[in-house]
Amino acid sequence: MRRLMGWKVILMNVSFYYHRAFSSQMVSIQQVVLNSRPGKNGQPVAENFRLEESTLPEDLQEGQVKVHTRYLSVDPYMRCRMNEDTGVDYLGPWQVSRVADGGGVGVVEDSKHPMFQKCDVVTSLNWPWQTRAIVDGKVLMKLDPQLVDWHLSYFLGIVGMPGLTSLLGVREKGHVKPGANQTMVVSGAAGACGMLAGQIARLEGCSRVVGICGTDEKCQVLVHEMGFDAAVNYKKDNVAEKLLEYCPDGVDSYFDNVGGQISEVVISQMKKNSHVILCGQISMYNKDVPYPPPLPAQTEATLKERNITRERFVVINYSDKHAMGLVQLSQWLKEGKLKVRETMVKGLENIGAAFESLMKGGNIGKQLVVVSEG
Amino acid sequence: MRRLMGWKVILMNVSFYYHRAFSSQMVSIQQVVLNSRPGKNGQPVAENFRLEESTLPEDLQEGQVKVHTRYLSVDPYMRCRMNEDTGVDYLGPWQVSRVADGGGVGVVEDSKHPMFQKCDVVTSLNWPWQTRAIVDGKVLMKLDPQLVDWHLSYFLGIVGMPGLTSLLGVREKGHVKPGANQTMVVSGAAGACGMLAGQIARLEGCSRVVGICGTDEKCQVLVHEMGFDAAVNYKKDNVAEKLLEYCPDGVDSYFDNVGGQISEVVISQMKKNSHVILCGQISMYNKDVPYPPPLPAQTEATLKERNITRERFVVINYSDKHAMGLVQLSQWLKEGKLKVRETMVKGLENIGAAFESLMKGGNIGKQLVVVSEG
Numbered sequence: 095m096r097r098l099m100g101w102k103v104i105l106m107n108v109s110f111y112y113h114r115a116f117s118s119q120m121v122s123i124q125q126v127v128l129n130s131r132p133g134k135n136g137q138p139v140a141e142n143f144r145l146e147e148s149t150l151p152e153d154l155q156e157g158q159v160k161v162h163t164r165y166l167s168v169d170p171y172m173r174c175r176m177n178e179d180t181g182v183d184y185l186g187p188w189q190v191s192r193v194a195d196g197g198g199v200g201v202v203e204d205s206k207h208p209m210f211q212k213c214d215v216v217t218s219l220n221w222p223w224q225t226r227a228i229v230d231g232k233v234l235m236k237l238d239p240q241l242v243d244w245h246l247s248y249f250l251g252i253v254g255m256p257g258l259t260s261l262l263g264v265r266e267k268g269h270v271k272p273g274a275n276q277t278m279v280v281s282g283a284a285g286a287c288g289m290l291a292g293q294i295a296r297l298e299g300c301s302r303v304v305g306i307c308g309t310d311e312k313c314q315v316l317v318h319e320m321g322f323d324a325a326v327n328y329k330k331d332n333v334a335e336k337l338l339e340y341c342p343d344g345v346d347s348y349f350d351n352v353g354g355q356i357s358e359v360v361i362s363q364m365k366k367n368s369h370v371i372l373c374g375q376i377s378m379y380n381k382d383v384p385y386p387p388p389l390p391a392q393t394e395a396t397l398k399e400r401n402i403t404r405e406r407f408v409v410i411n412y413s414d415k416h417a418m419g420l421v422q423l424s425q426w427l428k429e430g431k432l433k434v435r436e437t438m439v440k441g442l443e444n445i446g447a448a449f450e451s452l453m454k455g456g457n458i459g460k461q462l463v464v465v466s467e468g
Numbered sequence: 469m470r471r472l473m474g475w476k477v478i479l480m481n482v483s484f485y486y487h488r489a490f491s492s493q494m495v496s497i498q499q500v501v502l503n504s505r506p507g508k509n510g511q512p513v514a515e516n517f518r519l520e521e522s523t524l525p526e527d528l529q530e531g532q533v534k535v536h537t538r539y540l541s542v543d544p545y546m547r548c549r550m551n552e553d554t555g556v557d558y559l560g561p562w563q564v565s566r567v568a569d570g571g572g573v574g575v576v577e578d579s580k581h582p583m584f585q586k587c588d589v590v591t592s593l594n595w596p597w598q599t600r601a602i603v604d605g606k607v608l609m610k611l612d613p614q615l616v617d618w619h620l621s622y623f624l625g626i627v628g629m630p631g632l633t634s635l636l637g638v639r640e641k642g643h644v645k646p647g648a649n650q651t652m653v654v655s656g657a658a659g660a661c662g663m664l665a666g667q668i669a670r671l672e673g674c675s676r677v678v679g680i681c682g683t684d685e686k687c688q689v690l691v692h693e694m695g696f697d698a699a700v701n702y703k704k705d706n707v708a709e710k711l712l713e714y715c716p717d718g719v720d721s722y723f724d725n726v727g728g729q730i731s732e733v734v735i736s737q738m739k740k741n742s743h744v745i746l747c748g749q750i751s752m753y754n755k756d757v758p759y760p761p762p763l764p765a766q767t768e769a770t771l772k773e774r775n776i777t778r779e780r781f782v783v784i785n786y787s788d789k790h791a792m793g794l795v796q797l798s799q800w801l802k803e804g805k806l807k808v809r810e811t812m813v814k815g816l817e818n819i820g821a822a823f824e825s826l827m828k829g830g831n832i833g834k835q836l837v838v839v840s841e842g
Contacts, residue, residue, distance in 0.1 A: 208785075
């Protein structure tokens with residue numbers, strides 16, 4: 095009898111493994127890998143990315159979490175990750191034919207990590223570009239959907255890294271004082287950070303906020319929806335002249351997302367003892383220069399003569415202020431004090447196109463990819 | 469000449485390595501290891517821990533951070549870590565002759581992790597019991613000292629895990645409704661969590677808060693400093709009678725830190741559809757029982773008959789609410805709405821004694837060890 099039972103167990107096991115190996119128990123997923131690094135002109139294109147079919151194992155190891163991706167973020171900094179050497183100390187490069195990753199938000203489907211349970215909303219700065227993924231719970235952060243009234247994409251924008259970048263950039267490097275009649279200029283002003291930075295500068299006490307962006311539609315949004323006092327279309331207007339007109343009392347602080355010629359013009363009009371908030375330099379990311387990119391001698395001289403600060407701002411270095419920042423942003427959002435715009439692209443397969451578009455200024459507000467809807 | 473220069477370089481290197489290997493470049497530290505697990509009666513004693521001299525290497529690896537320990541926390545849950553099997557799914561055991569660890573706060577002295585810089589204030593749930601330590605930056609969290617007006621020990625109490633436990637325990641499991649004339653009873657009420665839980669219950673809308681603790685001095689502190697309506701000394705008073713007297717409208721919620729007989733008495737007086745916030749069970753930790761420990765049949769029957777909820781509350785499962793919680797606690801602290809008491813012991817060498825004392829109820833408020841002063 096004992097022997098018979100032994101056979102029975104073995105047969106059951108064989109059947110079980112057969113079932114596992116040859117049935118559809120593996121979970122089919124899609125993923126996006128880096129197909130190639132950008133070519134000689136440095137411009138990234140959708141074809142630098144490639145969609146692949148893959149599978150996930152059905153079973154989790156201890157500490158692992160299976161997540162269903164809802165939204166993925168594409169951000170200008172990712173251009174640096176497309177290079178073999180990112181040039182940025184805290185960023186590792188993406189590898190060709192390996193899954194890319196970045197900011198993401200999703201929902202837990204299964205967990206063998208004690209801190210995460212099914213249906214938890216979670217985020218990571220290194221979310222794999224996959225429809226579903228099995229990740230180490232250590233890389234995940236649990237999110238409270240009430241902070242965004244269940245508008246989960248906001249965790250990648252206003253109540254996420256762009257929001258914190260704008261808030262802490264203004265607070266840590268902007269030297270904004272309420273009642274001091276200050277003017278802030280924002281470049282890349284219709285992007286995720288710029289749009290919020292201008293609004294936050296106003297909330298923090300700037301009396302005048304002027305944006306620089308690349309289309310008339312963006313100018314309209316900034317002035318009529320986001321409360322900017324004025325906006326300059328750098329592709330059409332003479333930026334120097336327009337800034338003189340819109341900033342009659344001079345420029346006290348400059349939230350810089352773009353670098354290059356636009357920044358040279360703005361800096362040339364900044365006051366003595368004023369401040370550049372060095373957030374990003376998107377105009378330079380396709381060029382083979384270190385970060386932050388070097389300035390022309392004339393601009394360097396202006397900074398020195400006028401005692402203008404221009405300190406690199408990296409939001410992850412201010413993690414001590416992230417809790418306070420997220421709560422503040424959530425509160426302003428709920429009070430209607432911060433307006434939001436998002437540019438959504440549907441489908442993981444379109445993430446390369448979304449990134450290409452972002453790098454060409456095709457977005458108004460936060461550029462996102464909707465991978466699955468709730 | 470080339471050869472000579474070569475020799476010079478070699479000699480310099482020899483001198484350099486000689487200096488490194490034989491001079492006092494290694495950093496001397498003290499550390500506390502688990503000396504032995506508790507004996508048969510289960511009571512932990514100071515001698516279960518042992519102070520040792522050790523050294524740290526001078527140089528950091530990439531990603532590492534060197535920290536100078538300021539405060540270490542001792543907490544009742546650590547009793548479970550003294551067992552070979554903790555009985556708690558998210559807690560690993562301490563190993564004999566290995567450095568113990570727990571909540572800690574300190575200051576960065578050196579960093580090869582991009583997110584941490586010298587003088588940053590940092591914390592970890594797994595801070596090694598050492599005067600100084602080299603740790604992976606991944607286990608550290610940067611803290612904003614302004615949240616506690618530079619009173620850094622508060623990061624281990626009111627604006628730390630005990631504060632979050634009290635706040636989220638009350639909010640998630642307490643079902644407190646302002647204006648509903650509710651009464652909350654708190655056991656272990658003079659401990660780090662109990663003291664805050666009672667105050668928070670009041671802030672959240674309870675109209676009556678009654679504490680249970682083990683000395684008259686603790687009762688005095690609860691009633692005269694912390695705003696409790698009444699306090700019961702369970703070592704002297706008849707708890708059942710006193711609760712009947714102090715809770716004339718019955719008990720709506722019970723923040724339980726102790727378990728055992730006290731909890732049986734409280735539960736016997738709870739209303740229909742009321743709620744136990746199962747935070748801790750210190751009275752049972754020296755016994756060989758799983759967590760949460762089983763209840764007597766009579767108490768189980770009471771819970772069932774009266775539809776009393778008694779759900780396990782584990783603060784790390786609510787990490788999505790930690791940001792909001794820390795900001796709320798900091799705000800109440802600054803507004804003077806939450807009062808704080810700490811019991812400080814000086815010197816890493818006394819951490820075993822501090823833990824022994826904590827487990828015997830020797831503390832009022834948060835029990836801490838001061839390892840170094842700022």
